[in-house]
Amino acid sequence: MNAIRGVRERARAEITAAIKDEARRQLAREGAARLSLRAVARELGMVSSALYRYFPNRDELLTALIVDAYDAIGATAERALAAADRDRPVIRWRAVCRAVRQWALAHPHEYALIHGSPVPGYSAPQATVAPASRVGLALIAVARDARAAGLLRESAATSVPRAVAEDADRLTARLDVDLPAPVTATLVAAWAELFGLVGFEVFGQFNRVVEAREEFFDHAVARLAEAVGLTDGDVGLTDGDGEREPATPPPGP
């Protein structure tokens, strides 16, 4: 409980972080399947068995990386949410979606870890569910704020099957937001669809099909915003570029 007590704990925290860092580096280089405890230990100058003092097994290390990845992509989305103009929901929506895409393209292996096939026989432990929902919550926040500002057109998806509406209402109740069930349902669908778009691009399914990736993504995402019912005050101009940002500067030759 005293100050000295922190010595070992701090050493432990530092070593744990070092292990995760090195693991993340190997993950980025080789992918999850090739991540080797022994290689991590070797690179850190320790013996493989010592590593088990910090992580009970390989899956646990992977879980830690998964949580970190969820948090990273979630934080990116939240940052984009906070930075974008609150009064222009469509642009805000696009900003969040773009952030997700950018992060995924920059960290394909970590993205694969969280939105690819689940690893071996392992089911995502409880610790991952909260970080996993951050992107979804950011998207919901866009709709919530839009509605509060009267910028949510609710005409779009008028009716929705009863069972779907119940799920939607249960979700909004749990999150304590006030959204009509059709909007919520469309939002959840758009959430999944967003990751469909991103996943196809990251995993190369768009090769030889879509070349103008950025424009295509923006266009698709604008369509999703429209389906959800987001409006930027004036109607119609959902596809133009409000805040042009360099997005991906072309790499120098």
Add this chain to the structure above:
Amino acid sequence: MNAIRGVRERARAEITAAIKDEARRQLAREGAARLSLRAVARELGMVSSALYRYFPNRDELLTALIVDAYDAIGATAERALAAADRDRPVIRWRAVCRAVRQWALAHPHEYALIHGSPVPGYSAPQATVAPASRVGLALIAVARDARAAGLLRESAATSVPRAVAEDADRLTARLDVDLPAPVTATLVAAWAELFGLVGFEVFGQFNRVVEAREEFFDHAVARLAEAVGLTDGDVGLTDGDGEREPATPPPGP
């Protein structure tokens, strides 16, 4: 070239098939990461090295399974396409999407193989691209036939960025179909989004969020059809159930 020549070849084909079958069985049981050449060989009563006469390495075996999986899901989609009423594009669209979802739910590990994280360091070989596009082609066929029958409303996505339109036109030219660029672009997006929906359900991302999976999926898919511009002659009734099919009978207690 004579009949006798087939003896060895047939034995080879049979053994190859047996290997793939057993591998598929292990895949379904344990997932791709746990698929072991030695275990396959063991189960088949041969020694591991003998297996290398049929597949040069593990990745090659996986590739074979990937191609098979693409073909299986593609064939399912095509079967649904052929079975559904040609004059009701929305229902046809839904039939194809449902087929994809059903197959994915029935073969989660194989689905993960083709639409999850790409395995180790390996990039999908050329042999996979044709089978991989079969579902997409089925979706395009729905739109193509709908347009031919005058059941494609082209008003929806009117304008599309130039670069996106160029990609779209290049694609339609390559496939030799006649579709307006905005429709093609929306179609490609819907293709990716469909797999976003399916993937989220298969990989458990909808846990504790969406309970009425089937209804939710149908609803989302109807929205996609609408975005593409498909119509069933009469307008509006895109969400009702035309051909009710038992889909997934509830499991007994």
Add this chain to the structure above:
DNA sequence: GGCAGAACAAGAGCAGTGCTCTCGTCTGTG
């Protein structure tokens, strides 16, 4: 302040993996 006990690193070892190489055997074909 000293000491029991926990935390830790190191090493050996086990069972498993993908893959290679060698060595007999069988077989279809010139």
Add this chain to the structure above:
DNA sequence: CACAGACGAGAGCACTGCTCTTGTTCTGCC
């Protein structure tokens, strides 16, 4: 009939995740 190629078996290599044992270092409590 003879021979080249296909084939199966086995040993072996380098690697993996993980466990257990041994010796050392640190830490909180009496």
